[in-house]
Amino acid sequence: MTAPLPATRADVRGIWSLRRQREDWLIARGIDQWRPGEVPVSVIREQVDRGEWYVLREEEHHVIAGLRLLWQDPDFWGPDDGTAIYVHGLMLDLALAGEGLGAQLLGWAAAQGALQGKTRLRLDSAATNPRLATYYEDSGFSRQGQRQVGDFFEVILWERPIATTG
Structure with missing residues (x-):
């Protein structure tokens, strides 16, 4: 896997399309997690502008995977003690499911941390998605x-140690 690159404004629609693909997939399986259309393109654009999104592209501008990296996450985790990196919105094109790309992206995120x-x-996941x-x-x-986060679904908070070298 090549390393994800910082997303640009040219990637916003691709990120949004991946999200919509996943929303429809979840709904079709009766999983109450991401609801169709709940995250508008404008929100993704703001997140990209803040430098939160990283993407993998096929060819020049076709986004095939993405994730958000945050250095604190008070809405879900509360105050941060400075020891963690947070992942949100990890997703990949459904055609790539089962190839280990998600694990590779999580490993990359850990390396950035x-x-x-x-x-x-x-990271967190919907409690309704076993x-x-x-x-x-x-x-x-x-x-x-x-925990319950605002008007969102209830989430499970997950943590994994980051292997240190040296």
């Missing part, structure tokens, strides 16, 4: 709690 001295990789919970458990994450 390690470069900044972080020792923990954190398949995703199993995926994170199998990926070495441990449950750190469960």
